[in-house]
Amino acid sequence: MKxxxxxxxxxxxxxxxxxxxxxxxxxxxPTVRDGAIVFDDLNSVSELPQGISDAQAPGEYRLKQTxxxxxxxxxxxxxxxxxLVFAPQETLWSCERDEAGGMTFQMPQPVEQAIAVLGVRxxxxxxxxxxxxxxxxxxFQDPYYLARRQQxxxxxxxxxxxxxxCFCASTGDGPRAHYGYDLxxxxxxxxxxxxxxxDLGKQQMxxxxxxxxxxxxxxxxxxxxxxxxxxxxxRLPSRNLNKALFANLEHPQWADIGERCLSCGNCTSVCxxxxxxxxxxxxxxxxxxxxxxxxxxxxxxQGHSYIHGMTIRPDTAMRYRQxxxxxxxxxxxxxxxxxxxxxxxxxxxxxVGIDITDEVAAICGEPPxxxxxx
Numbered sequence: 001m002k003x004x005x006x007x008x009x010x011x012x013x014x015x016x017x018x019x020x021x022x023x024x025x026x027x028x029x030p031t032v033r034d035g036a037i038v039f040d041d042l043n044s045v046s047e048l049p050q051g052i053s054d055a056q057a058p059g060e061y062r063l064k065q066t067x068x069x070x071x072x073x074x075x076x077x078x079x080x081x082x083x084l085v086f087a088p089q090e091t092l093w094s095c096e097r098d099e100a101g102g103m104t105f106q107m108p109q110p111v112e113q114a115i116a117v118l119g120v121r122x123x124x125x126x127x128x129x130x131x132x133x134x135x136x137x138x139x140f141q142d143p144y145y146l147a148r149r150q151q152x153x154x155x156x157x158x159x160x161x162x163x164x165x166c167f168c169a170s171t172g173d174g175p176r177a178h179y180g181y182d183l184x185x186x187x188x189x190x191x192x193x194x195x196x197x198x199d200l201g202k203q204q205m206x207x208x209x210x211x212x213x214x215x216x217x218x219x220x221x222x223x224x225x226x227x228x229x230x231x232x233x234x235r236l237p238s239r240n241l242n243k244a245l246f247a248n249l250e251h252p253q254w255a256d257i258g259e260r261c262l263s264c265g266n267c268t269s270v271c272x273x274x275x276x277x278x279x280x281x282x283x284x285x286x287x288x289x290x291x292x293x294x295x296x297x298x299x300x301x302q303g304h305s306y307i308h309g310m311t312i313r314p315d316t317a318m319r320y321r322q323x324x325x326x327x328x329x330x331x332x333x334x335x336x337x338x339x340x341x342x343x344x345x346x347x348x349x350x351x352v353g354i355d356i357t358d359e360v361a362a363i364c365g366e367p368p369x370x371x372x373x374x
Contacts, residue, residue, distance in 0.1 A: 004195055004196040004197075004201075004202060004205070005193070005194070005195045005196075005213055006193075006194055006205065006208070006210030006211060006212065006213055007191060007192070007193055007194070007210060007211040007212070007213050007214075007217060008185075008191050008192045008194045008208060008210055008211075009190060009191035009211065010069060010071075010190065010191045010192075011191075012191070012208070012209060013045045013071070013191070013192070014044065014045050015208055015209065016118075016155075016204075016208060017042065017043070017044065017045060017118075019204055019207045019208060020116040020153070020204065021043075023114075023204070024114055025114050025115060025116035025153060026041065026113050026114065026115050026116070027041070027042040027043070027115075027116050027118060028040065028041060028042055028084070028115055028116070028117050028118070029042035029047070029048060029117070029118035029119050030048060030049055030072075030077065030118075030119045031047050031048065031049065032049050032052060032063065035061075035062075035063060036061065036063070036077050036078055037049055037052070037054065037063065037074060037076075037077035038077050038078065038079050039079050039083075039084075039117070039119075042118060045071065048071045048072075048118075048119075049063075049071065049072075049074060050068075050069070050070065050071045051065055051066050051067060051068050051069070051070070051073075052064070052065060052066070052073070052074055053066050053068070053073050053074050053161065054074040054075055054077075054163060055163075055164075056075060056163035056164055056165045056344070056347075056348045057164055057165065057348070057353075058165065058347050058348070058350065058353030058354070058355050059347075059348070059349075059350055059351060059352060059353030060348065060353070061078075061348050061349070069189055069190075070187050070189065071187065072119065072157045072160070072161075072185075072187050073160070073161045073187075074161055074163075075121075075159065075161060075162050075163035075165075075166055075344075076121050076123065076124070076163075076343055076345065078270045078345060078348075078349055079270075080123075080124040080127055080270075080272030080343070080345075081117065081120060081124050081127065081128050081152075081154075081272065082127070082131070082272050082273075082274075082275075084115065084117065084148060084152065085128070085131060085135075085145055085148045085149050085152070086131065086135070086145060086275055086296075087144070087148075087294075088295060088296050089293060089294070089295040089296070090144060090293065090294055090295075091108055091291050091292065091293050091294075092107065092144075092279070092292050092293065092294050093105055093106060093107045093108075093291070093292045094106050094108075094289065094290070094291045094292070095289065095290050095291075095292070096288060096289045097287075097288045097289065110143055110144050110146075110147030110148070111147070112147045112148050112150075112151045113151060114151045114153070115151055115152055115153070116152075116153040116154075116155065117152060117153070117154055117155065118155045118157075119155070119157050120154050120155065120156045120157065120177075120181065121156070121157060121159055121174065121177075121343070122156065122158065122159060122168065122173055122174035122175060122176060122177040122178070123159075123166075123168045123171075123173045123174050123272065123341040123342055123343040124272050124341070124343070125154070125156060125173075125177055125179065125180035125181055126168075126171075126173035126174075126180070126341040127272030127273045127341050127343075128154075128180055128272075129179070129180055130273045130331075130335055130337070130339060130341075131145070131273070131275065132149070133335045133336075134275060134335070135149075135275075136149065153182050153200060153201075153204075154180065154181045154182050154183075155181065155182065155183045155184070155185065156177040156180075156181035156183070156184040156185070157184070157185045157186075157187065158175060158176050158177055158184060158185070158186040158187075158221070158224075158225060158228075159174055159175035159176075159228055160175070160186070160187060160224045160225075160227075160228050161228070162174075162175060162228050162231060162232055163344060163348065164233070164234075165234065165344030165345075165347040165348045165355075166232055166234070166342060166343065166344045167232055167234035167235050167236065167342040167344060167357060168232070168341060168342035168343065169228075169229040169232045169235070169342070170232070170234070170235030170236050170239075170342060171236065171239060171338065171340055171341055171342035172239060173341040173342050174228075174229075174341075174342065175225055175228040175229055176225045179197075181197050181198075181201070182196070182197060182198045182200050182201035182204070183195065183196055183197070183201040183204060183205065184197060186221045186224065186225075188217060188220050188221075188224075193213060193217055193218070193221050194208075194210065234344070234347075234355075234357045235357060236328070236338075236340070236342075236357055236360055237360060237361060237364050237365055238364075239337075239338060240332055240338065241328045241329055241338070241360065241364055242328075242329040242330060242332045242333070244329075244363075244364040244365070245324065245325045245328060245329040245360075245363065245364060246325060246329055246330075248363050248364060249321065249325070251362075251363045253359060253362045253363045254317045254318075254320065254321045254363075255317050257316075257317060257320050257354065257359055258315060258316040258317025258318075258320060259317075260352050260354060261300075261316045261317075261319075261320050261352070261354060262316075262351060262352060263300045263301070263316045263319060264300070264351060265298035265300045265301060266346075266349045266350055266351060267300075267323070267345075267346035267349065267350055267354075267356075268298040268299065268300060268323065269296070269298070269349075270345040270346060270348075270349045271327075271343075271345060271346055272341060272343060272345070273327070273339045273340070273341065274298075274327075274339075276296070276297045276298055276299050276304065277294050277295060277296055277297050278294070278295060278297040278303070278304070279292060279293065279294050280292075280293050280295070281293075299313075299319055299322050299323050299326075300316070300319045300320070300323065302314075304319075305319070305322075324356070324359070324360070326339070327339035327340055328340055328360065340356070
């Protein structure tokens with residue numbers, strides 16, 4: 001048997017967590033909490049959503065119990081990897097004033113625990129690639145992001161049950177994982193086809209009692225990936241909408257969206273690639289110390305575009321236009337690709353059910369015939 005591929009039966013699934021925990025990893029994986037599938041600490045595979053399926057639609061998310069033996073027969077929940085590498089709130093530095101009036105600054109040294117994340121979807125691996133481009137490959141690397149990123153071991157799961165709101169096939173980011181992971185699982189009814197993609201992943205695989213993979217199982221994986229791609233009905237007109245969007249900045253559809261959008265920021269919170277933030281000072285009451293904090297923000301808030309007595313984007317239509325043209329358009333100039341990975345979260349978790357694929361089609365034109373979306 002090749003060292004980088006094997007079959008892990010459901011009955012031996014717990015051994016994967018045991019191997020990771022013995023290696024010192026804190027294991028995180030999908031669990032059911034408050035009616036949604038979210039990442040949380042994981043000690044046993046019994047905590048995974050086995051036999052759970054989801055129903056997603058614009059503005060709608062529901063879970064239901066089934067008799068399926070599978071642990072991953074559902075699409076993604078509201079969380080991605082973003083909170084694990086880009087903290088929702090953190091202190092960047094603190095400042096203290098001594099009795100003589102001198103100022104001293106201290107930057108907390110990031111110390112992060114090694115984390116193994118089980119159940120990472122291909123769309124979220126694509127989003128992590130974009131975050132790496134932003135936080136790590138510029139002239140100045142973000143030390144807080146870097147410290148967390150270096151401690152991650154990523155176990156991907158190929159998506160066999162996309163939601164109605166998914167469109168990763170049209171963005172090229174799923175349903176099969178192609179990069180960015182250490183191990184990848186493809187679930188069948190009896191267990192998992194497991195493959196390693198890094199030396200670290202191979203080290204973990206070598207400690208598992210795996211069965212030899214057979215031709216039938218490999219064929220089942222290929223069929224599952226084809227079906228998962230074919231079942232997706234939503235798509236974007238093109239993978240590069242830079243010219244099309246900026247050629248339609250005055251399209252009446254922006255005003256129509258502005259009438260429906262609540263500017264709540266849900267879409268930017270669940271989006272795996274959004275990284276807008278603000279930095280605020282938190283002074284102590286005595287006035288001799290303060291902390292400089294960074295926390296998530298959204299381009300849908302009034303304060304995000306407030307500069308020197310004026311708000312650059314004063315209404316919701318302009319804020320939505322900023323979000324969409326940046327993510328689907330100008331990110332090509334910054335990162336060499338769109339900022340959308342087709343996860344569909346912004347559609348599911350929008351309170352009024354705004355569908356990004358419908359809005360883009362209205363602004364830029366209907367999706368092309370199958371096979372011409374490049």
